[in-house]
Amino acid sequence: MKEVIIGIPIQWYIFLSIALFCIGVLGVLFRRNAIVIFMCIELMLNAVNLLMVAFSRYLGDTGGQVFVFFVMVVAAAEVSVGLAILMMIYRNTKSTDIDTLNRLKW
Amino acid sequence: MKELLLLSGLGVLALVAEIINARKLIYPFVIFGLLLNIGLCYHDLGSNESIYGMLRLDNAALAFTILFSVIALVWFIMAKNYFSDETNISDHFSLVLFSLVGVFLLSSYTHLSMLFLGVEILSIPVYILAGSDKRNVYSNEAAFKYFLLGAFASGFLLLGIVMVYGGVGSFYITQIAASALLPYGLSEKLVAIGLVLILFAFAFKMSAVPFHFWAPDVYTGAPTSITAYMSTIVKIGAIAGFYRLYVGVVAVYAQYDFFSSYLLIFLIIALLTIVVGNVIAASQSNVKRLLAYSSIGHAGFIILGIAMISPTVNFTTWYYLLAYCLANILTFWVLIIVSKQDNAEDISVFNGLVKRNPILAGTMTVGLLSMAGIPPLGGFFAKYFILLDVIGRGYMMIAIIAILASLIGVYYYFRIIIAMFAKNPIQTATIEIGSFTKLLMILVSCLLLAIGIAPEYVYNLIF
Structure with a gap:
Protein backbone atom coordinates (compact mmCIF):
# COMPACT_ATOMS: atom_id res chain seq x y z
CA MET A 1 0.00 0.00 0.00
CA LYS A 2 2.79 2.38 0.95
CA GLU A 3 4.50 1.83 -2.42
CA VAL A 4 1.28 2.64 -4.23
CA ILE A 5 0.87 5.94 -2.37
CA ILE A 6 4.48 6.95 -2.96
CA GLY A 7 4.16 5.91 -6.60
CA ILE A 8 1.38 8.44 -7.30
CA PRO A 9 2.96 11.44 -9.06
CA ILE A 10 2.56 14.90 -7.46
CA GLN A 11 0.52 16.18 -10.43
CA TRP A 12 -2.37 13.92 -9.50
CA TYR A 13 -2.52 15.43 -6.04
CA ILE A 14 -2.49 18.90 -7.56
CA PHE A 15 -5.34 18.03 -9.93
CA LEU A 16 -7.40 16.41 -7.16
CA SER A 17 -6.90 19.34 -4.80
CA ILE A 18 -7.71 21.94 -7.43
CA ALA A 19 -10.82 19.98 -8.40
CA LEU A 20 -11.97 19.85 -4.77
CA PHE A 21 -11.18 23.55 -4.36
CA CYS A 22 -13.20 24.42 -7.45
CA ILE A 23 -16.17 22.38 -6.20
CA GLY A 24 -15.97 24.43 -3.01
CA VAL A 25 -15.79 27.73 -4.92
CA LEU A 26 -18.74 26.80 -7.13
CA GLY A 27 -20.70 25.78 -4.05
CA VAL A 28 -20.07 29.14 -2.39
CA LEU A 29 -21.08 30.97 -5.56
CA PHE A 30 -24.23 29.02 -6.44
CA ARG A 31 -25.76 27.52 -3.30
CA ARG A 32 -28.27 29.69 -1.45
CA ASN A 33 -28.35 27.98 1.95
CA ALA A 34 -25.88 29.49 4.41
CA ILE A 35 -25.04 26.16 6.07
CA VAL A 36 -24.16 24.56 2.72
CA ILE A 37 -22.00 27.58 1.93
CA PHE A 38 -20.10 27.06 5.19
CA MET A 39 -19.53 23.43 4.19
CA CYS A 40 -18.21 24.55 0.82
CA ILE A 41 -15.76 26.95 2.49
CA GLU A 42 -14.54 24.04 4.63
CA LEU A 43 -14.12 22.03 1.45
CA MET A 44 -11.93 24.78 -0.01
CA LEU A 45 -9.73 24.87 3.09
CA ASN A 46 -9.43 21.10 3.26
CA ALA A 47 -8.52 20.84 -0.41
CA VAL A 48 -5.65 23.20 0.40
CA ASN A 49 -4.71 21.02 3.40
CA LEU A 50 -4.50 17.96 1.16
CA LEU A 51 -2.25 19.78 -1.28
CA MET A 52 -0.12 21.08 1.59
CA VAL A 53 0.51 17.57 2.91
CA ALA A 54 1.20 16.22 -0.57
CA PHE A 55 3.78 18.94 -1.26
CA SER A 56 5.28 18.46 2.16
CA ARG A 57 5.82 14.75 1.45
CA TYR A 58 7.06 15.45 -2.07
CA LEU A 59 9.59 18.09 -0.95
CA GLY A 60 10.66 16.17 2.16
CA ASP A 61 9.95 19.25 4.30
CA THR A 62 7.82 19.00 7.45
CA GLY A 63 6.86 22.69 7.41
CA GLY A 64 3.81 22.03 5.27
CA GLN A 65 2.42 19.42 7.64
CA VAL A 66 2.76 21.80 10.59
CA PHE A 67 1.00 24.50 8.58
CA VAL A 68 -1.98 22.15 8.19
CA PHE A 69 -2.54 22.29 11.94
CA PHE A 70 -2.65 26.09 11.82
CA VAL A 71 -5.19 25.90 9.01
CA MET A 72 -7.35 23.40 10.91
CA VAL A 73 -7.41 25.56 14.06
CA VAL A 74 -8.20 28.72 12.12
CA ALA A 75 -10.92 26.95 10.10
CA ALA A 76 -12.56 25.75 13.32
CA ALA A 77 -12.44 29.25 14.80
CA GLU A 78 -13.79 30.77 11.62
CA VAL A 79 -16.73 28.39 11.33
CA SER A 80 -17.66 28.83 14.99
CA VAL A 81 -17.85 32.59 14.46
CA GLY A 82 -19.75 32.08 11.22
CA LEU A 83 -22.33 29.83 12.87
CA ALA A 84 -22.77 32.36 15.68
CA ILE A 85 -23.44 35.10 13.12
CA LEU A 86 -25.88 32.78 11.34
CA MET A 87 -27.72 32.08 14.62
CA MET A 88 -28.04 35.83 15.14
CA ILE A 89 -29.49 36.25 11.65
CA TYR A 90 -31.86 33.32 12.12
CA ARG A 91 -33.27 34.91 15.28
CA ASN A 92 -34.05 38.09 13.37
CA THR A 93 -35.22 36.78 9.99
CA LYS A 94 -36.24 33.14 10.73
CA SER A 95 -34.36 31.91 7.67
CA THR A 96 -30.92 30.66 6.62
CA ASP A 97 -31.47 31.53 2.98
CA ILE A 98 -28.91 34.15 1.96
CA ASP A 99 -31.34 35.74 -0.53
CA THR A 100 -33.13 37.35 2.41
CA LEU A 101 -29.93 39.33 3.10
CA ASN A 102 -30.41 41.99 0.45
CA ARG A 103 -31.12 45.15 2.41
CA LEU A 104 -27.73 46.77 1.84
CA LYS A 105 -27.32 47.85 -1.77
CA TRP A 106 -25.26 50.41 -3.63
CA MET B 1 8.70 40.33 21.26
CA LYS B 2 7.75 42.85 23.97
CA GLU B 3 5.22 44.56 21.72
CA LEU B 4 3.54 41.26 20.82
CA LEU B 5 3.34 40.21 24.47
CA LEU B 6 2.04 43.63 25.50
CA LEU B 7 -0.78 43.67 22.94
CA SER B 8 -1.85 40.07 23.61
CA GLY B 9 -1.53 40.69 27.35
CA LEU B 10 -3.86 43.68 27.12
CA GLY B 11 -6.43 41.54 25.32
CA VAL B 12 -6.27 38.81 27.96
CA LEU B 13 -6.38 41.44 30.71
CA ALA B 14 -9.59 42.87 29.26
CA LEU B 15 -11.15 39.39 29.44
CA VAL B 16 -9.93 38.79 32.99
CA ALA B 17 -11.30 42.17 34.11
CA GLU B 18 -14.81 40.85 33.43
CA ILE B 19 -14.24 37.95 35.83
CA ILE B 20 -12.74 39.99 38.67
CA ASN B 21 -15.37 42.71 38.17
CA ALA B 22 -12.96 45.51 37.27
CA ARG B 23 -14.59 46.76 34.07
CA LYS B 24 -13.90 50.40 34.90
CA LEU B 25 -10.15 49.73 34.88
CA ILE B 26 -10.01 48.37 31.31
CA TYR B 27 -10.23 51.71 29.55
CA PRO B 28 -7.32 53.45 31.35
CA PHE B 29 -5.25 50.26 31.09
CA VAL B 30 -5.79 50.04 27.34
CA ILE B 31 -4.88 53.71 26.81
CA PHE B 32 -1.78 53.29 28.96
CA GLY B 33 -0.85 50.03 27.22
CA LEU B 34 -1.08 51.57 23.77
CA LEU B 35 1.05 54.54 24.86
CA LEU B 36 3.58 52.08 26.27
CA ASN B 37 3.52 50.17 22.98
CA ILE B 38 4.30 53.34 21.03
CA GLY B 39 7.18 54.05 23.41
CA LEU B 40 8.55 50.50 23.14
CA CYS B 41 8.44 50.56 19.35
CA TYR B 42 10.11 53.94 19.25
CA HIS B 43 12.85 52.65 21.55
CA ASP B 44 13.34 49.51 19.43
CA LEU B 45 13.72 51.38 16.13
CA GLY B 46 16.82 50.07 14.38
CA SER B 47 17.15 46.95 16.57
CA ASN B 48 16.00 44.59 13.75
CA GLU B 49 14.96 41.93 16.27
CA SER B 50 13.97 38.53 14.89
CA ILE B 51 11.35 36.46 16.74
CA TYR B 52 12.13 32.76 16.13
CA GLY B 53 12.66 33.53 12.45
CA MET B 54 8.90 33.97 12.07
CA LEU B 55 8.63 37.73 12.62
CA ARG B 56 11.21 40.42 12.08
CA LEU B 57 10.86 43.80 13.76
CA ASP B 58 12.69 45.83 11.16
CA ASN B 59 12.11 49.56 10.83
CA ALA B 60 9.20 49.16 8.42
CA ALA B 61 7.42 46.81 10.84
CA LEU B 62 8.02 49.12 13.81
CA ALA B 63 6.90 52.17 11.83
CA PHE B 64 3.64 50.40 10.97
CA THR B 65 3.26 49.30 14.60
CA ILE B 66 3.71 52.88 15.82
CA LEU B 67 1.20 53.99 13.18
CA PHE B 68 -1.54 51.53 14.14
CA SER B 69 -0.94 52.10 17.87
CA VAL B 70 -1.40 55.86 17.42
CA ILE B 71 -4.52 55.36 15.32
CA ALA B 72 -5.87 52.76 17.78
CA LEU B 73 -5.30 55.23 20.60
CA VAL B 74 -7.25 57.94 18.77
CA TRP B 75 -9.90 55.35 17.88
CA PHE B 76 -10.33 54.24 21.50
CA ILE B 77 -10.75 57.88 22.54
CA MET B 78 -13.25 58.40 19.74
CA ALA B 79 -15.21 55.22 20.45
CA LYS B 80 -15.62 55.79 24.18
CA ASN B 81 -19.38 56.01 23.72
CA TYR B 82 -19.47 52.73 21.82
CA PHE B 83 -17.98 51.02 24.83
CA SER B 84 -20.17 52.77 27.37
CA ASP B 85 -23.34 51.86 25.42
CA GLU B 86 -22.59 48.16 25.34
CA THR B 87 -23.43 45.73 28.13
CA ASN B 88 -20.53 43.30 27.69
CA ILE B 89 -17.71 45.82 27.41
CA SER B 90 -14.77 43.57 28.09
CA ASP B 91 -15.59 41.26 25.15
CA HIS B 92 -15.53 44.20 22.79
CA PHE B 93 -12.29 45.53 24.22
CA SER B 94 -10.55 42.18 23.92
CA LEU B 95 -11.85 41.61 20.38
CA VAL B 96 -10.42 44.95 19.27
CA LEU B 97 -7.12 44.29 21.06
CA PHE B 98 -6.75 40.80 19.59
CA SER B 99 -7.33 42.15 16.12
CA LEU B 100 -4.51 44.62 16.83
CA VAL B 101 -2.29 41.58 17.42
CA GLY B 102 -3.25 40.46 13.91
CA VAL B 103 -2.17 43.84 12.52
CA PHE B 104 1.12 43.47 14.37
CA LEU B 105 1.73 40.03 12.84
CA LEU B 106 0.86 41.34 9.38
CA SER B 107 3.28 44.23 9.68
CA SER B 108 6.23 42.07 10.76
CA TYR B 109 5.92 38.55 9.29
CA THR B 110 8.80 36.79 7.55
CA HIS B 111 7.10 33.38 7.31
CA LEU B 112 3.92 32.74 5.32
CA SER B 113 2.23 30.95 8.22
CA MET B 114 2.41 34.21 10.19
CA LEU B 115 0.91 36.00 7.20
CA PHE B 116 -2.04 33.60 7.24
CA LEU B 117 -2.45 33.76 11.03
CA GLY B 118 -2.16 37.54 10.94
CA VAL B 119 -4.91 37.87 8.34
CA GLU B 120 -7.19 35.56 10.32
CA ILE B 121 -6.48 37.04 13.76
CA LEU B 122 -7.18 40.45 12.27
CA SER B 123 -10.37 39.42 10.49
CA ILE B 124 -12.18 37.03 12.82
CA PRO B 125 -12.70 39.56 15.66
CA VAL B 126 -13.82 42.15 13.12
CA TYR B 127 -16.49 39.76 11.76
CA ILE B 128 -17.93 39.69 15.27
CA LEU B 129 -17.55 43.44 15.84
CA ALA B 130 -19.31 44.19 12.53
CA GLY B 131 -22.32 42.27 13.86
CA SER B 132 -22.11 43.64 17.40
CA ASP B 133 -25.42 45.49 17.02
CA LYS B 134 -27.24 42.19 17.47
CA ARG B 135 -30.86 43.27 16.98
CA ASN B 136 -30.20 45.39 13.93
CA VAL B 137 -30.72 43.38 10.73
CA TYR B 138 -28.36 45.68 8.81
CA SER B 139 -25.56 44.93 11.23
CA ASN B 140 -26.32 41.21 10.96
CA GLU B 141 -26.22 41.35 7.22
CA ALA B 142 -22.94 43.29 7.25
CA ALA B 143 -21.35 40.73 9.57
CA PHE B 144 -22.52 37.84 7.43
CA LYS B 145 -21.36 39.37 4.16
CA TYR B 146 -18.00 40.27 5.65
CA PHE B 147 -17.59 36.80 7.12
CA LEU B 148 -18.58 34.96 3.98
CA LEU B 149 -16.40 36.97 1.61
CA GLY B 150 -13.53 37.10 4.12
CA ALA B 151 -13.52 33.32 4.52
CA PHE B 152 -13.78 32.93 0.74
CA ALA B 153 -10.78 35.23 0.25
CA SER B 154 -8.74 33.44 2.91
CA GLY B 155 -9.36 30.20 1.00
CA PHE B 156 -7.68 31.80 -2.01
CA LEU B 157 -4.91 33.18 0.18
CA LEU B 158 -4.20 29.65 1.42
CA LEU B 159 -4.25 28.18 -2.07
CA GLY B 160 -1.75 30.84 -3.10
CA ILE B 161 0.49 30.09 -0.11
CA VAL B 162 0.48 26.35 -0.80
CA MET B 163 1.33 26.89 -4.46
CA VAL B 164 4.26 29.12 -3.59
CA TYR B 165 5.31 26.47 -1.08
CA GLY B 166 5.10 23.76 -3.73
CA GLY B 167 7.20 25.78 -6.15
CA VAL B 168 9.85 27.04 -3.74
CA GLY B 169 9.85 24.43 -0.96
CA SER B 170 9.85 26.99 1.83
CA PHE B 171 7.54 29.40 3.62
CA TYR B 172 10.25 31.95 4.41
CA ILE B 173 9.98 35.27 2.58
CA THR B 174 13.75 35.55 2.14
CA GLN B 175 14.03 32.05 0.62
CA ILE B 176 11.07 32.66 -1.66
CA ALA B 177 12.73 35.86 -2.88
CA ALA B 178 16.10 34.11 -3.27
CA SER B 179 14.65 31.34 -5.42
CA ALA B 180 13.56 33.89 -8.03
CA LEU B 181 17.02 33.38 -9.54
CA LEU B 182 16.73 29.62 -10.00
CA PRO B 183 15.46 28.11 -13.25
CA TYR B 184 12.32 26.00 -12.88
CA GLY B 185 9.85 24.08 -14.96
CA LEU B 186 6.50 23.33 -13.38
CA SER B 187 7.36 25.14 -10.17
CA GLU B 188 7.84 28.47 -11.90
CA LYS B 189 4.22 28.39 -13.01
CA LEU B 190 3.15 27.29 -9.53
CA VAL B 191 4.92 30.28 -7.95
CA ALA B 192 3.48 32.65 -10.54
CA ILE B 193 -0.11 31.49 -9.91
CA GLY B 194 0.47 31.33 -6.16
CA LEU B 195 1.75 34.89 -5.88
CA VAL B 196 -1.14 36.21 -7.96
CA LEU B 197 -3.64 34.39 -5.72
CA ILE B 198 -2.03 35.78 -2.54
CA LEU B 199 -1.97 39.30 -3.95
CA PHE B 200 -5.61 39.05 -5.01
CA ALA B 201 -6.53 37.93 -1.51
CA PHE B 202 -4.75 41.05 -0.24
CA ALA B 203 -6.55 43.16 -2.82
CA PHE B 204 -9.77 41.84 -1.30
CA LYS B 205 -8.69 42.75 2.23
CA MET B 206 -7.64 46.23 1.07
CA SER B 207 -10.98 46.55 -0.80
CA ALA B 208 -9.28 47.21 -4.13
CA VAL B 209 -11.40 47.14 -7.30
CA PRO B 210 -12.53 44.56 -8.60
CA PHE B 211 -12.68 42.98 -5.13
CA HIS B 212 -14.37 45.92 -3.42
CA PHE B 213 -18.05 44.91 -3.51
CA TRP B 214 -18.19 43.89 0.13
CA ALA B 215 -16.76 47.16 1.47
CA PRO B 216 -19.66 49.65 1.04
CA ASP B 217 -22.25 47.17 2.31
CA VAL B 218 -20.21 46.14 5.33
CA TYR B 219 -19.18 49.70 6.15
CA THR B 220 -22.78 50.91 5.97
CA GLY B 221 -24.28 48.07 7.99
CA ALA B 222 -21.75 47.88 10.82
CA PRO B 223 -22.01 50.19 13.87
CA THR B 224 -20.35 53.51 12.95
CA SER B 225 -17.50 53.18 15.47
CA ILE B 226 -16.64 49.79 13.99
CA THR B 227 -16.84 51.23 10.48
CA ALA B 228 -14.21 53.76 11.55
CA TYR B 229 -12.13 50.87 12.90
CA MET B 230 -12.47 48.83 9.72
CA SER B 231 -11.64 51.69 7.41
CA THR B 232 -8.51 52.63 9.38
CA ILE B 233 -6.87 49.85 11.41
CA VAL B 234 -7.99 46.88 9.31
CA LYS B 235 -6.83 48.77 6.24
CA ILE B 236 -3.45 49.49 7.86
CA GLY B 237 -3.09 45.76 8.56
CA ALA B 238 -3.94 44.71 5.02
CA ILE B 239 -1.68 47.35 3.50
CA ALA B 240 1.23 46.56 5.83
CA GLY B 241 0.97 42.87 4.89
CA PHE B 242 0.72 43.71 1.21
CA TYR B 243 3.67 46.10 1.49
CA ARG B 244 5.89 43.40 3.04
CA LEU B 245 4.99 40.84 0.42
CA TYR B 246 5.21 43.24 -2.50
CA VAL B 247 8.52 44.83 -1.56
CA GLY B 248 10.07 41.60 -0.20
CA VAL B 249 9.03 39.10 -2.87
CA VAL B 250 7.09 40.48 -5.80
CA ALA B 251 9.50 43.33 -6.51
CA VAL B 252 12.33 40.77 -6.70
CA TYR B 253 10.38 38.47 -9.00
CA ALA B 254 9.17 41.36 -11.16
CA GLN B 255 12.75 41.88 -12.38
CA TYR B 256 12.56 38.62 -14.36
CA ASP B 257 10.79 38.25 -17.68
CA PHE B 258 8.36 35.55 -16.60
CA PHE B 259 6.97 37.75 -13.80
Missing part, protein backbone atom coordinates in the same frame (compact mmCIF):
# COMPACT_ATOMS: atom_id res chain seq x y z
CA SER B 260 7.35 41.19 -15.38
CA SER B 261 3.59 41.67 -15.79
CA TYR B 262 3.07 41.90 -11.99
CA LEU B 263 3.81 45.62 -11.92
CA LEU B 264 1.33 46.18 -14.76
CA ILE B 265 -1.41 44.19 -12.96
CA PHE B 266 -1.03 46.30 -9.86
CA LEU B 267 -0.87 49.59 -11.70
CA ILE B 268 -4.18 48.69 -13.38
CA ILE B 269 -5.74 47.62 -10.07
CA ALA B 270 -4.55 50.82 -8.37
CA LEU B 271 -5.90 53.07 -11.13
CA LEU B 272 -9.24 51.24 -11.28
CA THR B 273 -9.53 51.51 -7.51
CA ILE B 274 -8.87 55.26 -7.51
CA VAL B 275 -11.28 55.95 -10.37
CA VAL B 276 -14.14 53.63 -9.35
CA GLY B 277 -13.94 54.57 -5.66
CA ASN B 278 -14.09 58.30 -6.34
CA VAL B 279 -16.67 58.18 -9.15
CA ILE B 280 -19.18 56.06 -7.21
CA ALA B 281 -18.62 58.08 -4.03
CA ALA B 282 -19.72 61.21 -5.92
CA SER B 283 -23.21 59.74 -6.41
CA GLN B 284 -23.83 58.74 -2.77
CA SER B 285 -26.19 60.52 -0.41
CA ASN B 286 -25.55 58.41 2.70
CA VAL B 287 -22.45 59.84 4.38
CA LYS B 288 -21.30 56.48 5.75
CA ARG B 289 -21.48 54.93 2.29
CA LEU B 290 -19.78 57.98 0.78
CA LEU B 291 -16.90 57.61 3.22
CA ALA B 292 -16.74 53.88 2.43
CA TYR B 293 -16.30 54.56 -1.28
CA SER B 294 -13.84 57.35 -0.60
CA SER B 295 -11.80 54.93 1.52
CA ILE B 296 -11.70 52.60 -1.50
CA GLY B 297 -10.28 55.50 -3.52
CA HIS B 298 -7.63 56.18 -0.89
CA ALA B 299 -6.64 52.49 -0.84
CA GLY B 300 -6.03 52.84 -4.59
CA PHE B 301 -3.60 55.69 -3.99
CA ILE B 302 -1.68 53.63 -1.45
CA ILE B 303 -1.48 50.61 -3.78
CA LEU B 304 -0.21 52.96 -6.49
CA GLY B 305 2.48 54.17 -4.08
CA ILE B 306 3.54 50.63 -3.16
CA ALA B 307 3.54 49.45 -6.78
CA MET B 308 6.14 52.11 -7.59
CA ILE B 309 8.74 50.41 -5.32
CA SER B 310 10.74 53.62 -5.03
CA PRO B 311 13.48 53.97 -2.35
CA THR B 312 11.10 55.99 -0.15
CA VAL B 313 8.07 53.70 -0.58
CA ASN B 314 8.11 52.89 3.12
CA PHE B 315 7.71 56.54 4.08
CA THR B 316 5.16 57.49 1.40
CA THR B 317 2.90 54.55 2.33
CA TRP B 318 3.28 55.24 6.04
CA TYR B 319 2.63 58.95 5.68
CA TYR B 320 -0.40 58.47 3.44
CA LEU B 321 -1.88 56.00 5.91
CA LEU B 322 -1.23 58.37 8.83
CA ALA B 323 -2.87 61.36 7.11
CA TYR B 324 -5.77 59.29 5.77
CA CYS B 325 -6.50 57.49 9.06
CA LEU B 326 -6.41 60.65 11.20
CA ALA B 327 -8.73 62.47 8.79
CA ASN B 328 -11.03 59.47 8.52
CA ILE B 329 -11.31 59.10 12.29
CA LEU B 330 -12.12 62.81 12.61
CA THR B 331 -14.93 62.61 10.06
CA PHE B 332 -16.37 59.46 11.63
CA TRP B 333 -16.14 61.06 15.05
CA VAL B 334 -18.33 63.97 13.94
CA LEU B 335 -20.62 61.63 11.98
CA ILE B 336 -21.22 59.50 15.08
CA ILE B 337 -22.17 62.53 17.19
CA VAL B 338 -24.35 64.15 14.52
CA SER B 339 -26.10 61.00 13.35
CA LYS B 340 -26.83 59.96 16.92
CA GLN B 341 -28.55 63.31 17.49
CA ASP B 342 -30.72 63.11 14.37
CA ASN B 343 -30.90 59.33 13.90
CA ALA B 344 -30.02 59.57 10.21
CA GLU B 345 -26.89 59.37 8.08
CA ASP B 346 -27.85 61.41 5.02
CA ILE B 347 -25.83 64.42 3.93
CA SER B 348 -28.81 66.58 4.99
CA VAL B 349 -28.07 65.91 8.69
CA PHE B 350 -25.00 68.09 8.21
CA ASN B 351 -27.11 71.02 6.97
CA GLY B 352 -26.16 74.15 8.89
CA LEU B 353 -23.96 72.27 11.34
CA VAL B 354 -21.87 75.39 11.87
CA LYS B 355 -24.86 77.06 13.55
CA ARG B 356 -25.56 74.04 15.74
CA ASN B 357 -21.98 73.41 16.86
CA PRO B 358 -19.04 75.28 15.28
CA ILE B 359 -16.39 72.96 16.76
CA LEU B 360 -17.95 69.89 15.14
CA ALA B 361 -18.25 71.71 11.81
CA GLY B 362 -14.64 72.88 12.01
CA THR B 363 -13.32 69.41 12.84
CA MET B 364 -15.31 67.83 10.03
CA THR B 365 -14.00 70.47 7.61
CA VAL B 366 -10.40 69.80 8.58
CA GLY B 367 -10.88 66.05 8.12
CA LEU B 368 -12.65 66.40 4.76
CA LEU B 369 -10.18 68.97 3.41
CA SER B 370 -7.29 66.69 4.33
CA MET B 371 -8.93 63.73 2.56
CA ALA B 372 -9.63 65.93 -0.46
CA GLY B 373 -5.93 66.84 -0.54
CA ILE B 374 -6.04 70.59 0.11
CA PRO B 375 -2.73 72.11 1.29
CA PRO B 376 -1.37 72.59 3.94
CA LEU B 377 -3.11 69.58 5.52
CA GLY B 378 -1.51 66.14 5.75
CA GLY B 379 -3.60 64.64 2.96
CA PHE B 380 -2.14 67.00 0.38
CA PHE B 381 1.48 66.03 1.03
CA ALA B 382 0.54 62.34 1.22
CA LYS B 383 -0.87 62.52 -2.30
CA TYR B 384 1.99 64.76 -3.42
CA PHE B 385 4.73 62.31 -2.32
CA ILE B 386 3.06 59.38 -4.07
CA LEU B 387 2.48 61.34 -7.28
CA LEU B 388 6.10 62.49 -7.16
CA ASP B 389 7.18 58.82 -7.18
CA VAL B 390 4.77 58.01 -10.00
CA ILE B 391 6.04 60.89 -12.16
CA GLY B 392 9.63 60.04 -11.21
CA ARG B 393 9.16 56.55 -12.65
CA GLY B 394 7.86 58.09 -15.88
CA TYR B 395 4.16 57.18 -15.63
CA MET B 396 2.82 60.62 -16.55
CA MET B 397 -0.59 59.39 -17.77
CA ILE B 398 -1.23 57.45 -14.57
CA ALA B 399 -0.43 60.52 -12.49
CA ILE B 400 -2.84 62.65 -14.56
CA ILE B 401 -5.69 60.12 -14.22
CA ALA B 402 -5.08 59.85 -10.48
CA ILE B 403 -5.19 63.65 -10.11
CA LEU B 404 -8.39 63.91 -12.15
CA ALA B 405 -10.02 61.20 -10.04
CA SER B 406 -9.06 62.96 -6.83
CA LEU B 407 -10.60 66.17 -8.22
CA ILE B 408 -13.90 64.28 -8.26
CA GLY B 409 -13.09 63.59 -4.61
CA VAL B 410 -12.90 67.33 -3.99
CA TYR B 411 -16.43 67.63 -5.39
CA TYR B 412 -18.12 65.22 -3.01
CA TYR B 413 -16.13 66.30 0.05
CA PHE B 414 -17.18 69.88 -0.66
CA ARG B 415 -20.82 68.80 -0.91
CA ILE B 416 -20.67 68.02 2.81
CA ILE B 417 -18.71 71.19 3.61
CA ILE B 418 -21.22 73.35 1.68
CA ALA B 419 -24.10 71.61 3.47
CA MET B 420 -22.48 72.46 6.80
CA PHE B 421 -21.76 76.11 6.11
CA ALA B 422 -24.22 77.37 3.47
CA LYS B 423 -27.49 75.53 4.10
CA ASN B 424 -30.07 76.11 6.78
CA PRO B 425 -30.33 73.49 9.48
CA ILE B 426 -33.35 71.14 9.40
CA GLN B 427 -33.28 70.87 13.17
CA THR B 428 -32.19 73.98 15.01
CA ALA B 429 -31.34 72.37 18.36
CA THR B 430 -27.66 72.82 19.19
CA ILE B 431 -25.53 69.71 19.69
CA GLU B 432 -23.84 69.54 23.08
CA ILE B 433 -20.46 67.83 23.40
CA GLY B 434 -18.26 67.49 26.47
CA SER B 435 -15.35 69.90 26.87
CA PHE B 436 -12.88 66.97 26.95
CA THR B 437 -14.16 65.65 23.61
CA LYS B 438 -13.96 69.19 22.25
CA LEU B 439 -10.33 69.49 23.37
CA LEU B 440 -9.36 66.12 21.86
CA MET B 441 -11.05 66.94 18.57
CA ILE B 442 -9.12 70.19 18.31
CA LEU B 443 -5.94 68.33 19.27
CA VAL B 444 -6.33 65.70 16.53
CA SER B 445 -7.18 68.42 13.98
CA CYS B 446 -4.01 70.28 14.97
CA LEU B 447 -2.04 67.03 14.63
CA LEU B 448 -3.37 66.63 11.09
CA LEU B 449 -2.36 70.20 10.33
CA ALA B 450 1.06 69.71 11.96
CA ILE B 451 2.01 66.64 9.93
CA GLY B 452 1.04 68.60 6.84
CA ILE B 453 3.16 71.62 7.76
CA ALA B 454 6.23 69.64 8.77
CA PRO B 455 6.36 66.28 6.92
CA GLU B 456 10.17 66.24 7.04
CA TYR B 457 9.98 66.36 10.83
CA VAL B 458 7.74 63.26 10.83
CA TYR B 459 10.22 61.60 8.47
CA ASN B 460 13.20 62.33 10.76
CA LEU B 461 11.25 61.18 13.80
CA ILE B 462 10.59 57.65 12.53
CA PHE B 463 12.82 56.86 9.57
